[in-house]
Amino acid sequence: MSTNLEASAGQLGGRDIRRVVYSEERIATRVREMADEITHHFGPDDDLLVVGLLKGSFVFLADLVRRIQRPLHVDFLVAASYGTGTVSTGDLKLLYDPEASLRDRSVVIVEDIIDSGHTLQRLVPLLREREPRSLDVCTLLHKRLVTLDPAARWVGFDAPSEFLVGYGLDHAEDFRHLPYVASL
Template sequence: MTAAEREFEEYTGGEPLGRIVYSASEIAARVAGMGAEIAAAYPPDADILLLGLLKGSFVFLGDLVRQIRRPLQVDFLVASSYGTGTKSSGSVELLYDPRAPMAGRHIIIVEDIVDSGTTLNQLCGGIADRDPASVEICALLHKRIAPDLEWEPRWVGFDAPNEFLVGYGLDHGEDFRHLPFIACPRT
Protein backbone atom coordinates (compact mmCIF):
# COMPACT_ATOMS: atom_id res chain seq x y z
CA MET A 1 0.00 0.00 0.00
CA THR A 2 1.34 3.44 -0.97
CA ALA A 3 1.54 6.40 1.41
CA ALA A 4 -1.35 8.06 -0.46
CA GLU A 5 -3.48 4.92 -0.10
CA ARG A 6 -2.72 4.78 3.64
CA GLU A 7 -3.59 8.47 4.02
CA PHE A 8 -6.81 7.91 2.09
CA GLU A 9 -7.86 4.97 4.29
CA GLU A 10 -6.95 6.81 7.48
CA TYR A 11 -9.30 9.69 6.71
CA THR A 12 -12.12 7.78 5.06
CA GLY A 13 -12.24 4.70 7.25
CA GLY A 14 -11.57 2.61 4.18
CA GLU A 15 -14.63 3.98 2.36
CA PRO A 16 -14.22 3.48 -1.40
CA LEU A 17 -13.89 7.08 -2.56
CA GLY A 18 -11.67 6.57 -5.57
CA ARG A 19 -8.29 8.28 -5.87
CA ILE A 20 -6.42 11.24 -4.46
CA VAL A 21 -6.22 13.96 -7.11
CA TYR A 22 -4.18 16.51 -5.09
CA SER A 23 -2.28 15.49 -1.97
CA ALA A 24 -2.17 17.52 1.23
CA SER A 25 1.45 18.49 0.54
CA GLU A 26 0.68 19.60 -3.04
CA ILE A 27 -2.18 21.75 -1.78
CA ALA A 28 -0.10 23.31 1.00
CA ALA A 29 2.70 24.24 -1.41
CA ARG A 30 0.33 25.79 -3.93
CA VAL A 31 -1.64 27.73 -1.30
CA ALA A 32 1.63 29.19 0.04
CA GLY A 33 2.54 30.29 -3.48
CA MET A 34 -0.87 31.86 -4.04
CA GLY A 35 -0.62 33.77 -0.77
CA ALA A 36 2.71 35.23 -1.81
CA GLU A 37 1.30 36.16 -5.25
CA ILE A 38 -1.68 37.94 -3.70
CA ALA A 39 0.48 39.83 -1.18
CA ALA A 40 2.74 41.05 -4.01
CA ALA A 41 -0.16 42.10 -6.26
CA TYR A 42 -1.32 45.09 -4.18
CA PRO A 43 0.37 48.27 -2.98
CA PRO A 44 1.35 48.32 0.72
CA ASP A 45 -1.52 50.61 1.70
CA ALA A 46 -4.24 48.65 -0.15
CA ASP A 47 -7.40 47.93 1.83
CA ILE A 48 -8.01 44.24 1.07
CA LEU A 49 -11.16 42.28 1.88
CA LEU A 50 -11.32 38.55 1.21
CA LEU A 51 -14.83 37.18 0.76
CA GLY A 52 -14.90 33.44 1.31
CA LEU A 53 -17.64 31.65 -0.55
CA LEU A 54 -19.03 29.21 2.01
CA LYS A 55 -19.12 26.46 2.74
CA GLY A 56 -16.64 24.95 0.30
CA SER A 57 -13.90 27.56 0.60
CA PHE A 58 -13.54 27.65 4.38
CA VAL A 59 -10.55 25.30 4.65
CA PHE A 60 -8.79 26.94 1.68
CA LEU A 61 -9.57 30.44 2.98
CA GLY A 62 -8.22 29.60 6.45
CA ASP A 63 -4.94 28.37 5.01
CA LEU A 64 -4.73 31.16 2.41
CA VAL A 65 -5.11 34.10 4.82
CA ARG A 66 -2.20 32.78 6.87
CA GLN A 67 -0.05 32.83 3.72
CA ILE A 68 -0.89 36.43 2.71
CA ARG A 69 1.73 38.31 4.70
CA ARG A 70 -0.03 41.65 4.97
CA PRO A 71 -3.04 43.21 6.71
CA LEU A 72 -6.44 42.17 5.36
CA GLN A 73 -9.98 41.55 6.47
CA VAL A 74 -12.28 38.57 5.92
CA ASP A 75 -16.01 38.20 5.48
CA PHE A 76 -18.18 35.56 3.87
CA LEU A 77 -20.75 34.92 1.20
CA VAL A 78 -23.09 31.96 1.45
CA ALA A 79 -24.61 30.84 -1.82
CA SER A 80 -26.02 27.54 -2.96
CA SER A 81 -26.32 26.00 -6.42
CA TYR A 82 -25.78 22.31 -5.64
CA GLY A 83 -28.03 21.13 -2.83
CA THR A 84 -27.19 17.44 -2.33
CA GLY A 85 -26.45 16.70 -6.00
CA THR A 86 -23.16 16.42 -7.84
CA LYS A 87 -24.00 18.95 -10.57
CA SER A 88 -24.94 22.61 -10.28
CA SER A 89 -28.65 23.30 -10.44
CA GLY A 90 -28.01 26.42 -12.54
CA SER A 91 -29.74 28.63 -10.00
CA VAL A 92 -27.82 30.47 -7.28
CA GLU A 93 -29.45 31.40 -4.00
CA LEU A 94 -27.62 33.97 -1.84
CA LEU A 95 -28.12 32.85 1.75
CA TYR A 96 -25.77 35.35 3.48
CA ASP A 97 -24.66 38.71 2.15
CA PRO A 98 -21.44 40.21 3.59
CA ARG A 99 -21.79 42.93 6.18
CA ALA A 100 -18.37 44.45 5.50
CA PRO A 101 -18.32 47.73 3.56
CA MET A 102 -16.91 47.27 0.04
CA ALA A 103 -16.68 50.76 -1.45
CA GLY A 104 -13.08 51.67 -2.28
CA ARG A 105 -11.70 48.31 -1.15
CA HIS A 106 -9.87 45.62 -3.08
CA ILE A 107 -12.20 42.62 -2.97
CA ILE A 108 -10.93 39.09 -3.48
CA ILE A 109 -13.62 36.45 -3.76
CA VAL A 110 -12.20 33.14 -2.54
CA GLU A 111 -13.83 30.18 -4.26
CA ASP A 112 -13.18 26.46 -3.81
CA ILE A 113 -13.93 25.37 -7.38
CA VAL A 114 -14.97 26.99 -10.64
CA ASP A 115 -16.97 24.62 -12.80
CA SER A 116 -20.23 25.88 -14.35
CA GLY A 117 -19.37 29.51 -13.53
CA THR A 118 -22.99 30.12 -12.51
CA THR A 119 -22.17 31.16 -8.94
CA LEU A 120 -19.37 33.55 -9.90
CA ASN A 121 -21.34 35.14 -12.74
CA GLN A 122 -24.25 35.90 -10.45
CA LEU A 123 -22.25 37.05 -7.42
CA CYS A 124 -19.44 39.09 -8.94
CA GLY A 125 -21.69 41.56 -10.70
CA GLY A 126 -23.46 42.30 -7.42
CA ILE A 127 -20.13 42.84 -5.67
CA ALA A 128 -18.88 45.11 -8.48
CA ASP A 129 -22.04 47.23 -8.10
CA ARG A 130 -20.92 48.15 -4.55
CA ASP A 131 -18.14 50.42 -5.87
CA PRO A 132 -15.01 48.51 -4.79
CA ALA A 133 -11.54 49.59 -5.96
CA SER A 134 -11.23 46.18 -7.63
CA VAL A 135 -12.81 42.72 -7.71
CA GLU A 136 -10.65 39.64 -8.25
CA ILE A 137 -11.23 35.93 -7.82
CA CYS A 138 -8.94 33.42 -6.19
CA ALA A 139 -9.99 29.83 -6.88
CA LEU A 140 -8.35 26.71 -5.54
CA LEU A 141 -9.62 24.63 -8.46
CA HIS A 142 -10.69 25.57 -11.99
CA LYS A 143 -12.22 22.99 -14.32
CA ARG A 144 -12.10 25.36 -17.32
CA ILE A 145 -15.40 24.07 -18.65
CA ALA A 146 -17.64 27.11 -18.18
CA PRO A 147 -18.65 28.34 -21.64
CA ASP A 148 -20.03 31.67 -20.38
CA LEU A 149 -17.70 32.55 -17.50
CA GLU A 150 -17.82 36.34 -17.20
CA TRP A 151 -15.36 36.67 -14.28
CA GLU A 152 -12.12 34.73 -14.82
CA PRO A 153 -10.09 33.99 -11.65
CA ARG A 154 -6.84 35.92 -11.35
CA TRP A 155 -5.32 33.27 -9.08
CA VAL A 156 -5.87 29.55 -9.61
CA GLY A 157 -4.40 26.78 -7.51
CA PHE A 158 -4.90 23.88 -9.89
CA ASP A 159 -6.57 23.18 -13.21
CA ALA A 160 -8.94 20.43 -12.09
CA PRO A 161 -10.20 17.41 -13.99
CA ASN A 162 -13.82 17.50 -15.11
CA GLU A 163 -14.86 15.14 -12.32
CA PHE A 164 -16.75 15.55 -9.06
CA LEU A 165 -14.21 16.22 -6.28
CA VAL A 166 -14.35 16.08 -2.50
CA GLY A 167 -12.03 16.96 0.37
CA TYR A 168 -10.22 20.07 1.61
CA GLY A 169 -13.59 21.75 2.14
CA LEU A 170 -15.39 20.30 -0.88
CA ASP A 171 -18.26 18.01 0.02
CA HIS A 172 -20.81 15.54 -1.20
CA GLY A 173 -24.00 15.93 0.82
CA GLU A 174 -21.97 17.68 3.57
CA ASP A 175 -19.56 14.73 3.91
CA PHE A 176 -15.80 14.58 3.19
CA ARG A 177 -14.96 18.26 3.85
CA HIS A 178 -12.50 17.10 6.53
CA LEU A 179 -10.15 15.31 4.13
CA PRO A 180 -6.75 17.05 3.98
CA PHE A 181 -6.46 16.12 0.28
CA ILE A 182 -8.76 16.36 -2.74
CA ALA A 183 -10.17 13.09 -4.04
CA CYS A 184 -12.41 11.87 -6.81
CA PRO A 185 -15.21 9.59 -5.56
CA ARG A 186 -15.95 6.34 -7.30
CA THR A 187 -19.13 6.46 -9.31
Protein backbone atom coordinates in the same frame (compact mmCIF):
# COMPACT_ATOMS: atom_id res chain seq x y z
CA MET B 1 3.82 10.29 2.48
CA SER B 2 0.42 8.71 2.98
CA THR B 3 -1.92 9.62 5.82
CA ASN B 4 -4.27 7.21 7.56
CA LEU B 5 -7.15 9.01 5.86
CA GLU B 6 -5.60 8.38 2.47
CA ALA B 7 -5.05 4.71 3.28
CA SER B 8 -8.71 4.28 4.25
CA ALA B 9 -10.11 6.66 1.63
CA GLY B 10 -11.94 3.94 -0.25
CA GLN B 11 -14.31 3.25 2.64
CA LEU B 12 -15.22 6.74 3.93
CA GLY B 13 -18.89 7.14 4.77
CA GLY B 14 -19.77 3.97 2.90
CA ARG B 15 -18.96 5.75 -0.38
CA ASP B 16 -16.06 4.99 -2.65
CA ILE B 17 -13.33 7.53 -3.17
CA ARG B 18 -11.73 6.59 -6.47
CA ARG B 19 -8.41 8.37 -6.04
CA VAL B 20 -6.56 11.20 -4.33
CA VAL B 21 -6.25 13.94 -6.96
CA TYR B 22 -4.22 16.53 -4.98
CA SER B 23 -2.30 15.47 -1.87
CA GLU B 24 -2.20 17.44 1.35
CA GLU B 25 1.44 18.35 0.69
CA ARG B 26 0.82 19.49 -2.88
CA ILE B 27 -2.10 21.67 -1.75
CA ALA B 28 -0.03 23.26 1.04
CA THR B 29 2.75 24.14 -1.40
CA ARG B 30 0.37 25.70 -3.92
CA VAL B 31 -1.52 27.67 -1.25
CA ARG B 32 1.79 29.19 -0.06
CA GLU B 33 2.63 30.17 -3.65
CA MET B 34 -0.79 31.77 -4.18
CA ALA B 35 -0.52 33.69 -0.89
CA ASP B 36 2.85 35.07 -2.03
CA GLU B 37 1.33 36.12 -5.37
CA ILE B 38 -1.55 37.90 -3.61
CA THR B 39 0.83 39.57 -1.15
CA HIS B 40 2.89 41.03 -4.00
CA HIS B 41 -0.09 41.98 -6.18
CA PHE B 42 -1.51 44.59 -3.82
CA GLY B 43 0.14 47.87 -2.90
CA PRO B 44 0.33 49.64 0.45
CA ASP B 45 -2.73 51.77 -0.35
CA ASP B 46 -4.97 48.78 -1.06
CA ASP B 47 -7.60 48.13 1.61
CA LEU B 48 -7.77 44.36 1.13
CA LEU B 49 -10.97 42.44 1.86
CA VAL B 50 -10.95 38.69 1.31
CA VAL B 51 -14.47 37.27 0.88
CA GLY B 52 -14.84 33.52 1.21
CA LEU B 53 -17.70 31.67 -0.45
CA LEU B 54 -18.99 29.25 2.15
CA LYS B 55 -19.10 26.51 2.87
CA GLY B 56 -16.62 24.99 0.45
CA SER B 57 -13.86 27.60 0.65
CA PHE B 58 -13.46 27.72 4.43
CA VAL B 59 -10.45 25.39 4.71
CA PHE B 60 -8.68 26.93 1.71
CA LEU B 61 -9.50 30.47 2.89
CA ALA B 62 -8.11 29.81 6.38
CA ASP B 63 -4.85 28.43 5.03
CA LEU B 64 -4.57 31.19 2.42
CA VAL B 65 -5.14 34.24 4.64
CA ARG B 66 -2.71 32.96 7.28
CA ARG B 67 0.01 33.08 4.63
CA ILE B 68 -0.79 36.45 3.02
CA GLN B 69 1.83 38.85 4.35
CA ARG B 70 -0.12 42.10 4.46
CA PRO B 71 -3.03 43.58 6.41
CA LEU B 72 -6.45 42.29 5.35
CA HIS B 73 -10.00 41.79 6.53
CA VAL B 74 -12.08 38.67 6.02
CA ASP B 75 -15.80 38.27 5.44
CA PHE B 76 -18.04 35.58 3.99
CA LEU B 77 -20.86 34.87 1.57
CA VAL B 78 -23.02 31.79 1.66
CA ALA B 79 -24.30 30.77 -1.74
CA ALA B 80 -25.86 27.42 -2.58
CA SER B 81 -26.27 25.82 -6.01
CA TYR B 82 -25.83 22.04 -5.55
CA GLY B 83 -28.21 20.76 -2.90
CA THR B 84 -27.59 17.02 -2.53
CA GLY B 85 -26.70 16.35 -6.18
CA THR B 86 -23.36 16.18 -7.95
CA VAL B 87 -24.32 18.69 -10.68
CA SER B 88 -25.05 22.37 -10.07
CA THR B 89 -28.74 23.22 -10.38
CA GLY B 90 -27.93 26.68 -11.75
CA ASP B 91 -30.14 28.22 -9.08
CA LEU B 92 -28.12 30.47 -6.79
CA LYS B 93 -29.37 31.13 -3.30
CA LEU B 94 -27.57 33.80 -1.27
CA LEU B 95 -28.03 32.72 2.30
CA TYR B 96 -25.56 35.16 3.91
CA ASP B 97 -24.29 38.50 2.60
CA PRO B 98 -20.99 40.09 3.70
CA GLU B 99 -21.33 42.58 6.54
CA ALA B 100 -18.23 44.52 5.45
CA SER B 101 -18.52 47.38 3.00
CA LEU B 102 -16.94 46.68 -0.39
CA ARG B 103 -16.88 50.32 -1.52
CA ASP B 104 -13.37 51.47 -2.55
CA ARG B 105 -11.78 48.25 -1.29
CA SER B 106 -9.65 45.70 -3.08
CA VAL B 107 -11.85 42.61 -2.89
CA VAL B 108 -10.65 39.06 -3.47
CA ILE B 109 -13.42 36.47 -3.76
CA VAL B 110 -12.14 33.08 -2.59
CA GLU B 111 -13.86 30.07 -4.14
CA ASP B 112 -13.20 26.37 -3.64
CA ILE B 113 -13.92 25.28 -7.22
CA ILE B 114 -15.11 26.83 -10.46
CA ASP B 115 -16.94 24.33 -12.60
CA SER B 116 -20.19 25.54 -14.23
CA GLY B 117 -19.39 29.14 -13.25
CA HIS B 118 -23.04 29.81 -12.31
CA THR B 119 -22.24 31.03 -8.82
CA LEU B 120 -19.66 33.60 -9.89
CA GLN B 121 -21.65 34.67 -12.99
CA ARG B 122 -24.53 35.62 -10.72
CA LEU B 123 -22.45 36.88 -7.81
CA VAL B 124 -19.89 39.17 -9.47
CA PRO B 125 -22.44 41.67 -10.87
CA LEU B 126 -24.04 41.93 -7.42
CA LEU B 127 -20.68 42.67 -5.83
CA ARG B 128 -19.65 45.16 -8.54
CA GLU B 129 -22.77 47.21 -7.70
CA ARG B 130 -21.17 47.79 -4.29
CA GLU B 131 -18.35 49.73 -5.99
CA PRO B 132 -15.18 47.94 -4.93
CA ARG B 133 -11.87 49.49 -6.02
CA SER B 134 -11.03 46.14 -7.61
CA LEU B 135 -12.63 42.71 -7.70
CA ASP B 136 -10.52 39.60 -8.23
CA VAL B 137 -11.20 35.88 -7.98
CA CYS B 138 -8.98 33.31 -6.30
CA THR B 139 -9.94 29.64 -6.59
CA LEU B 140 -8.32 26.45 -5.45
CA LEU B 141 -9.67 24.44 -8.40
CA HIS B 142 -10.83 25.41 -11.89
CA LYS B 143 -12.38 22.96 -14.36
CA ARG B 144 -11.98 25.42 -17.28
CA LEU B 145 -15.51 24.76 -18.52
CA VAL B 146 -16.47 28.44 -18.69
CA THR B 147 -14.97 31.87 -19.34
CA LEU B 148 -15.74 34.32 -16.57
CA ASP B 149 -15.55 38.09 -16.22
CA PRO B 150 -13.41 38.65 -14.33
CA ALA B 151 -11.33 35.57 -15.05
CA ALA B 152 -9.86 33.97 -11.95
CA ARG B 153 -6.59 35.81 -11.29
CA TRP B 154 -5.26 33.10 -8.96
CA VAL B 155 -5.90 29.41 -9.67
CA GLY B 156 -4.45 26.66 -7.53
CA PHE B 157 -4.97 23.76 -9.92
CA ASP B 158 -6.73 22.98 -13.18
CA ALA B 159 -9.19 20.32 -12.06
CA PRO B 160 -10.24 17.19 -13.89
CA SER B 161 -13.88 16.77 -14.96
CA GLU B 162 -14.71 14.60 -11.97
CA PHE B 163 -16.75 15.23 -8.84
CA LEU B 164 -14.18 16.30 -6.26
CA VAL B 165 -14.38 16.25 -2.48
CA GLY B 166 -12.12 17.04 0.45
CA TYR B 167 -10.24 20.11 1.70
CA GLY B 168 -13.61 21.82 2.19
CA LEU B 169 -15.40 20.42 -0.87
CA ASP B 170 -18.32 18.15 -0.12
CA HIS B 171 -20.93 15.79 -1.41
CA ALA B 172 -24.17 16.30 0.56
CA GLU B 173 -22.06 17.79 3.42
CA ASP B 174 -19.74 14.75 3.64
CA PHE B 175 -15.97 14.65 2.98
CA ARG B 176 -15.14 18.33 3.83
CA HIS B 177 -12.76 17.15 6.55
CA LEU B 178 -10.36 15.33 4.24
CA PRO B 179 -6.94 17.05 4.13
CA TYR B 180 -6.59 16.26 0.41
CA VAL B 181 -8.81 16.52 -2.70
CA ALA B 182 -10.21 13.24 -3.99
CA SER B 183 -12.52 12.04 -6.73
CA LEU B 184 -15.80 10.25 -6.00
